[in-house]
Amino acid sequence: MSFLAPIWLLLVGAAAVPLLLHLLKRRIDLRIDFPAVRYLLRAKQDHRQRLRVQNLILMALRIMAILLIALAAARPIGWLGGTGHVPTALAIVLDNSLSTSVIVDGAPLIERLREEARGLVRGANSSDRLWLVTADGRVVSGDRGTVLDAIDRSDVFPGRGDLPAVVTRAAALVRSAQLPGERITVLTDGQATAWPRGVDVGNIPLSAYMPSGEAPPNRAVVLAAARPDRWTPNGTVVLRTNGWGPGGDSATYRVALGGRTLARGTMRANEEAIVRAAPTERGWQPGSVEIAPDELRGDDARYFAVWLGNPPSVRLDATAGSFVQTAVSALVGSGRVALGADVDVASADAAIKLPALLTAPSDPVRIGAANRQLERLGVPWRFGARRAGESAAHGDRMEGVTVALRYVLEPSERLGADTVATVAGEPWIVGGERYVLIASPLIPAGTSLPISAAFVPWLGDVLAQQLGGEAGRVLALAPGAAFRPPHGTTGLEANDGQVLPFDPASVRAPMRQGVYFLRRGPTRVGAVIVNAEPEESDLRRLSDAALAARIRGRDVSVLRDAGAWRAAAFAAGNRRPLGTLLLVLLLLVVAAETFIARSGLRRIRRT
Amino acid sequence: MTDPSITAAAPPPAGPTRADLLDPAHLASLGRIEIVARWVVEGFLTGLHRSPRKGFSVEFAEHRPYMPGDDLRYMDWKILARADRWMIKQFEEETNLRAALVLDVSKSMDWTGSPDRLTKLSYAEHLIAALAHLLIRQKDAVGLVRFDDELKSVLSPRARSVHFYRLVRTLAEPHGGKAARISEALFRAERMIRRPGMIIVVSDLLFEPKDIDGPVKSLRAAGHNVGVLQIMDPSERALTSAGEAIFCDTESDLQVSVSVADVEDAYRETVEHVVEEWRTQFSGAGVEYDVVTTDTPFGVPLRKAFRVRENLP
Numbered sequence: 053m054s055f056l057a058p059i060w061l062l063l064v065g066a067a068a069v070p071l072l073l074h075l076l077k078r079r080i081d082l083r084i085d086f087p088a089v090r091y092l093l094r095a096k097q098d099h100r101q102r103l104r105v106q107n108l109i110l111m112a113l114r115i116m117a118i119l120l121i122a123l124a125a126a127r128p129i130g131w132l133g134g135t136g137h138v139p140t141a142l143a144i145v146l147d148n149s150l151s152t153s154v155i156v157d158g159a160p161l162i163e164r165l166r167e168e169a170r171g172l173v174r175g176a177n178s179s180d181r182l183w184l185v186t187a188d189g190r191v192v193s194g195d196r197g198t199v200l201d202a203i204d205r206s207d208v209f210p211g212r213g214d215l216p217a218v219v220t221r222a223a224a225l226v227r228s229a230q231l232p233g234e235r236i237t238v239l240t241d242g243q244a245t246a247w248p249r250g251v252d253v254g255n256i257p258l259s260a261y262m263p264s265g266e267a268p269p270n271r272a273v274v275l276a277a278a279r280p281d282r283w284t285p286n287g288t289v290v291l292r293t294n295g296w297g298p299g300g301d302s303a304t305y306r307v308a309l310g311g312r313t314l315a316r317g318t319m320r321a322n323e324e325a326i327v328r329a330a331p332t333e334r335g336w337q338p339g340s341v342e343i344a345p346d347e348l349r350g351d352d353a354r355y356f357a358v359w360l361g362n363p364p365s366v367r368l369d370a371t372a373g374s375f376v377q378t379a380v381s382a383l384v385g386s387g388r389v390a391l392g393a394d395v396d397v398a399s400a401d402a403a404i405k406l407p408a409l410l411t412a413p414s415d416p417v418r419i420g421a422a423n424r425q426l427e428r429l430g431v432p433w434r435f436g437a438r439r440a441g442e443s444a445a446h447g448d449r450m451e452g453v454t455v456a457l458r459y460v461l462e463p464s465e466r467l468g469a470d471t472v473a474t475v476a477g478e479p480w481i482v483g484g485e486r487y488v489l490i491a492s493p494l495i496p497a498g499t500s501l502p503i504s505a506a507f508v509p510w511l512g513d514v515l516a517q518q519l520g521g522e523a524g525r526v527l528a529l530a531p532g533a534a535f536r537p538p539h540g541t542t543g544l545e546a547n548d549g550q551v552l553p554f555d556p557a558s559v560r561a562p563m564r565q566g567v568y569f570l571r572r573g574p575t576r577v578g579a580v581i582v583n584a585e586p587e588e589s590d591l592r593r594l595s596d597a598a599l600a601a602r603i604r605g606r607d608v609s610v611l612r613d614a615g616a617w618r619a620a621a622f623a624a625g626n627r628r629p630l631g632t633l634l635l636v637l638l639l640l641v642v643a644a645e646t647f648i649a650r651s652g653l654r655r656i657r658r659t
Numbered sequence: 660m661t662d663p664s665i666t667a668a669a670p671p672p673a674g675p676t677r678a679d680l681l682d683p684a685h686l687a688s689l690g691r692i693e694i695v696a697r698w699v700v701e702g703f704l705t706g707l708h709r710s711p712r713k714g715f716s717v718e719f720a721e722h723r724p725y726m727p728g729d730d731l732r733y734m735d736w737k738i739l740a741r742a743d744r745w746m747i748k749q750f751e752e753e754t755n756l757r758a759a760l761v762l763d764v765s766k767s768m769d770w771t772g773s774p775d776r777l778t779k780l781s782y783a784e785h786l787i788a789a790l791a792h793l794l795i796r797q798k799d800a801v802g803l804v805r806f807d808d809e810l811k812s813v814l815s816p817r818a819r820s821v822h823f824y825r826l827v828r829t830l831a832e833p834h835g836g837k838a839a840r841i842s843e844a845l846f847r848a849e850r851m852i853r854r855p856g857m858i859i860v861v862s863d864l865l866f867e868p869k870d871i872d873g874p875v876k877s878l879r880a881a882g883h884n885v886g887v888l889q890i891m892d893p894s895e896r897a898l899t900s901a902g903e904a905i906f907c908d909t910e911s912d913l914q915v916s917v918s919v920a921d922v923e924d925a926y927r928e929t930v931e932h933v934v935e936e937w938r939t940q941f942s943g944a945g946v947e948y949d950v951v952t953t954d955t956p957f958g959v960p961l962r963k964a965f966r967v968r969e970n971l972p
Contacts, residue, residue, distance in 0.1 A: 080916050082904035087767035087865055088771045088781075088895040089908035091929050092922070099925035107921065649920060 055126040063122035070114040087103040106648060113645040116639060124634040129232055137622035138629055139179035140160050140233030141495075143222035144169055144199070146206060147215060147240035148185045150588045153208040154241075154348040156266055161263065162208055164616035165239040168261055168614050169203050172237060172621050181229045187213030187246075188532060188563075193225075211349055211531040212588040215240065216251040219603065223253040235259070237621050238603075241441070243267070244594045245587040247602045257607035260599060261617040269297025272589030274325065276341035278358035281526045284388065284516045285360050286330045289314065291341045292588060295321040303343040307376045309358070310337040334360050335523070336576040338547070338567035351589040357526055357567045357579030364520025365392020371399030372411060373494045375502030388512045395519045400435070400489070401425050407486035407519040409511075412459050412492040419459065427464075431487050433479075437461035443457070445480055445499070447473030455480060457498040458491045488514050492498050525570070525578040529561040530585055537570060538578055545569040545576065678704035678957025679789075684777050686957070687785055693827045696788035699957045700796065703789075703965075722746040756799040756856055757816045759848035760787050762839065764834030765807035765940030766909050771892025771953065779890045782953040783861045784830045786888070787920045789957055790859065790964050793828050795819070802851045803829055806844035807836025814852055839866045845874035855882030859964050864889045865910070868940055876944050886947040887959055889937065893952045896930055898923045 055061065086092065130140045135475060146169055146492055152162040169184070172197055184192045184201045188209040192202035219236065226234045238260040240246065258290055275292035293303040307314040307327050315327040318430055320404070331337070337360055342353040359399040366389050368380050376397060383389040396408035400422035403410055413422050416438060423434045437460045450473050461479045472481040472488065481490050490497040525538055537544075537559050543551040544562070551571055552562075561582050562568060570578035594602070596610040611617040678686055678698035686695055691712060705726060722735060725745035735746045768780040777785070791801045802816035803826050812829045817944070839862065848858050858878055864871070871887075878885050893899075903918040934950055941948035951960040 078907055080903050082902065084904045084906050085770065085909050086895075086906040087770050087863065087909045088891075088930070089906050089911075089913050089915055090865065090908055091895070091933060092898075092917060092926055093913065094923040094933075095922055095929035096915065096917065098929060103921055103925065334737070 055128050057125065057127045059519060060125035060127075061122060063125060064119060066122070067115045067118045070111050070118070080208055081140060100345075103224050109648055110645060113641050113648070117641045117645065118323050120634050120638040120641060124631050124638065128630045128634070130630050138233040139181075139231045140235055140622055141181045141226040141229035141231040142172075142176065142178070142233075142621060143183040143185055143226050143236045144172060144203075145185050145187075145215070145222050145236060145238040145240075146203070147187050147213075147238070147243075147246065148206055149213045149215070149243070149246055150208060150210050150350045150584050151243045151246065151348065151591055152241050153350055154266060154270070154591060156263070156265070156347070157507055157539075160208070161241055162206075164263060165261075166203050166206065167242075168617070169239055171614070172618050173199050173203065175618060175622060176613075179234075181231060183222065183225050184219050185225070187215055187218055189218060189221070191215065191221070191225070193560075207262070207352070210563060210582075210584055212246060212585040213240065213531075215246050216602075219251045219253060219258070223256050227254075233622065235621055237261070237617070240599075241267075241591075242593040243588075243590070243600055244592050244598075245590050245600065246605055247594065248587075250602045250604055253603060253605040254610070255606045256603050257620075258603055258610075259617055259620045260603070260610045261614060262593070262596065262599065262610060262612055264612045267297075267593050268347045269295070270348050270351070271295040271303045271321070271343055271346055271588060271621075272586070273303075273341045273343055273354035274349070274351075274355045274586035274589060276307075276339070276354035276355045276583075277528075278339060278526075280513065280517055281524070282359045282361065282517050282520070283329075283331070284363045284520060285332070286328070286360060286388065287360075289327040289329065289339065289341070290324055291327070291354075292324045293319060293321050294586070296590060296592060306342050308334070308342070309339040313408050314339075317584050327598050331360055334362075336569050336579055338579075340567075344509065348589065348591065351584055353565070353583050354583050355373050355565060355567045357569070357581055359524050361520075363387060363389050364515050365390045365394040366515060367391075367396050367398075367404075369396065369398030369402050371402040371413065372397045372409075373414070373502070373508075374413075375496075376494050376511070379502070379508045382508050383512045383515065387634075389515050389520075398495070400431075402468045403429060404430070406431075409490075409514060411490045412493050412498070413496070414495055426489075428579070429487070430521075431489060432464040432484065433482055433489050434464060435491065436462040439476075443474050443475045445475050446502070447471075447481065448615050449510050450501075451506075453499065453501045453506075455492055455499045455501075457493070461489070461491045481541035483518060486519065488518060519653055524576075526581060527561075527570075527578065528581045528583065531565060531582055532562045533561045535559055535561060535580070541570045541574050541577060542573060543571045544580060553563075570606060677705060677958065679703040679961060680956045683782055683785065683955070684775060685959055687777055687781065691799060692785055692788050692830065693792075693824065695785055695791045696823075696827075699785075699789040699961065700793045703793065703958050703961050704796075706972055712964040723749055724789060737911070756794070756797075756852065757802070757814065757852040758789060758794050758857040758859065759802045759804060759852050759860050761804045761806070761841070761844050761848050761858060761860045761862075762787050762830075763839050763860075764805045764806070764811055764836070765839040765865075766835050766837055767839070767865045768890070769835060770892065770909055772899065776892065776953050779863055779892055779953055780834070782951075783888075783890050786951075786957055786960055786964075787830065787861060788823075788827055789961055792823055793965065795823050795959065799857075800852075801826065802848070804844045804848045804851070805829065805832065805834065806840065807834060808838040808840055809848060810843060811836070813851070816856075839870075839910075842874045845871070845878060849878055849881060849883065849971055852883070855884075856883045857886070860887045861890060862887070863891060863895075864937060868936070872940060872944070875920050875941070875946055878943050884932060884947075885945075886964055886966075887937075887941055887949075888964065889934070889948070889950045891950055891952050893954055896950075896952060897927050909913055 075364050091180040133222055147574050153160050176196050183204045184199050186206055222236045234256045236256055242262040274294045277290045279288050289307050301321050304318045308317045311331045314329050321324045337358055339356045340353050345352050366380055396403050399413045400410040401413050401418045419435050439458050442454050442456045445455050455475045470483050471479045474480055494502045496503055529535055543553045545551050547566055565582050568580040569576040600608050600610045679702035691838050716880050729747050733748045735748050738744055738746045769778050771778040794801045798818050800816035800818040803814040805812040811834055812832050814829045859905050905914050905916045938948055949963045
């Protein structure tokens with residue numbers, strides 16, 4: 053037996069009062085003239101034995117009453133007897149991830165989990181502390197009514213959430229309450245991907261409820277992406293579907309862009325499909341890949357965004373070299389670039405303006421002039437020492453490219469560029485705002501890049517994606533995920549055109565899946581794509597043992613019987629409050645004391 | 660002829676209520692003892708008239724004013740015709756009874772458990788006065804013996820009306836001895852009435868049973884009808900004090916410290932036991948015995964005492 057308020061055990065000392073009163077000879081000041089003293093004396097003599105026994109019994113009952121009061125005030129809890137349950141810190145972890153919105157037996161699974169959670173909360177009393185923790189990390193604490201209300205209002209989270217983190221947080225909450233009863237209860241669909249890692253709850257008992265039955269079949273769009281992000285205006289949409297269970301090996305899809313269907317078709321599950329397009333729309337456009345609806349609607353569509361624009365126009369300087377001239381001609385021929393004045397392609401010493409693709413001059417004597425021109429254009433790099441000797445280049449699409457002649461690129465004080473490729477650990481191609489600088493002349497004597505197969509596509513991407521227009525970003529996020537918006541962004545534009553202002557210091561992705569555009573004033577400067585994590589579509593469930601194995605703790609149980617699960621919630625080691633029992637005993641003792649003090653012994657004697 | 664001062668006494672303010680059934684303390688506060696005795700007897704006799712007792716009186720004794728409920732057969736129509744007064748003729752049995760009233764005036768009698776009640780002695784004196792008045796009205800000779808630790812007063816039996824006032828004055832004589840020596844009082848009473856008569860003892864009986872046992876048997880052997888009225892305060896029958904106290908005997912140095920809550924049941928049992936012992940003892944001796952508490956209307960003990968009288972010719 054233990055006590056919730058042991059300080060009240062000090063009252064036990066008061067039990068000495070009746071004992072002292074009984075043992076000590078009391079001083080009686082009241083004197084009464086009474087003619088029939090002889091009767092009084094005779095009464096005392098005749099009933100001496102009875103009065104003595106009565107006094108002893110009364111003293112024992114009074115001491116017992118004080119002891120019971122002290123014990124009841126100390127709020128004992130024990131294994132024997134008692135009613136109700138000990139004050140319990142109970143955290144209810146409700147898995148409201150996207151997978152729980154699946155329709156099972158005609159109703160969303162989350163409804164069943166909510167109903168079980170309500171039943172559990174109704175069994176709590178005012179001495180318990182309750183928390184509702186959902187998979188999206190939201191915590192609601194309060195009395196029974198508050199938590200019931202929170203359960204009613206808990207919506208399906210359109211993503212995976214983080215159940216291990218949520219359980220860890222629940223354990224911390226329960227531990228902080230320091231109540232004699234502690235319990236974490238988890239209501240989950242047991243989805244295997246929702247428990248990607250183990251979690252340790254220590255000494256806090258945990259009981260998980262997982263509905264019986266197998267996971268329903270499901271098909272989902274797990275990939276929908278525009279490549280590249282900027283279409284000028286050609287581009288591709290890459291998509292992939294997954295499927296489990298009967299009928300999950302193929303899916304009929306529809307690709308839409310800007311509200312217009314780009315393509316329809318049927319594809320095998322777990323294989324990628326590519327849809328090429330050159331839409332006539334311009335600017336940022338939302339797109340989606342959808343499949344036929346099934347029991348889990350939340351993953352039947354996936355979203356992407358793309359920027360559509362005209363091909364950049366290029367002013368080609370003769371100092372760029374013949375290989376570059378040939379490549380640009382090929383790009384012009386394929387429509388990916390046009391001849392014009394938007395982007396300069398020239399040797400650094402001959403460049404006029406930015407944006408520009410700049411190469412090292414083929415004549416070493418022009419290096420000084422090139423550096424002066426770089427300074428004038430505001431490019432924070434300078435050509436340094438000349439390096440001769442063949443070395444391999446490293447970078448995107450740079451496989452097999454060698455460099456025989458290069459100049460060391462030395463950053464100036466205003467460094468703000470990205471290294472695109474390196475040679476011998478040193479920057480070889482760097483890119484920054486409105487420029488790309490190559491530290492070698494694009495001639496075979498300087499590097500094999502202009503004669504490699506990847507050169508033309510690489511050049512096209514540089515001209516179209518990096519130099520051809522204002523850079524925009526596409527952020528692919530899970531619902532509610534935190535992100536850092538690009539500098540200068542002022543708001544997030546929803547599908548309906550409404551702009552949601554945000555605090556750039558702490559921004560979270562919207563909870564609803566879809567395409568949102570980053571706004572800088574009236575201009576769209578990027579897109580936020582909110583999609584559920586692809587693994588959330590895999591509804592396959594863990595076995596009881598597998599789930600129990602992922603939750604480490606002293607007392608972890610996984611139950612499929614809701615009644616047993618509810619009963620376990622407040623068991624707390626089968627200890628119960630003994631206060632009511634003690635109060636009943638106290639009433640009995642007081643009643644016995646009253647009975648004996650008044651007429652008990654007399655009646656007993658007569659019978 | 661009746662004493663005019665008695666017949667002229669005003670009825671108690673309670674109107675139609677019979678005085679013998681009123682609260683004793685309230686009644687005693689309304690007048691002197693002889694007046695109260697008169698009211699009590701009047702009420703008592705009214706009650707008797709309403710009951711169909713046979714042979715109550717056979718010879719005319721006196722007149723009294725008509726009271727509602729009186730039998731019209733006893734109306735004196737001549738007085739009504741002559742003086743326009745409604746008078747009732749009262750009759751009495753012809754008797755030569757001699758009665759002795761023995762009153763315990765020891766200190767234990769001068770006690771009450773509540774200021775709202777008469778002391779046992781005051782109650783007994785009112786009862787003695789009423790009894791004497793009743794007997795004298797029936798032309799019985801009534802004597803009085805008062806005693807405590809000695810004989811305080813001895814008044815020989817007389818049947819004249821004026822003797823009632825002498826008896827009342829005797830009741831007011833000093834008293835308050837620390838013990839009750841009843842044997843001498845009973846012996847004196849026997850000597851007073853000589854031939855077989857009636858002896859009524861009024862006492863709280865706070866003495867040893869053997870003190871009265873022998874004298875009473877002696878009285879019975881001499882042919883006297885004996886009645887004993889034990890006067891008790893209600894607080895003596897059942898303890899009413901609360902808490903713990905030292906109870907001091909009023910007649911001796913005896914002291915008992917008790918908690919009332921602890922002994923009240925035992926005390927009540929003991930008193931009942933004592934009363935039963937007295938009843939057994941007196942019953943064995945052929946003595947009428949009753950317990951009267953001081954909150955009992957005077958009519959009740961008067962009827963009990965009168966029952967002793969009825970057993971005589």
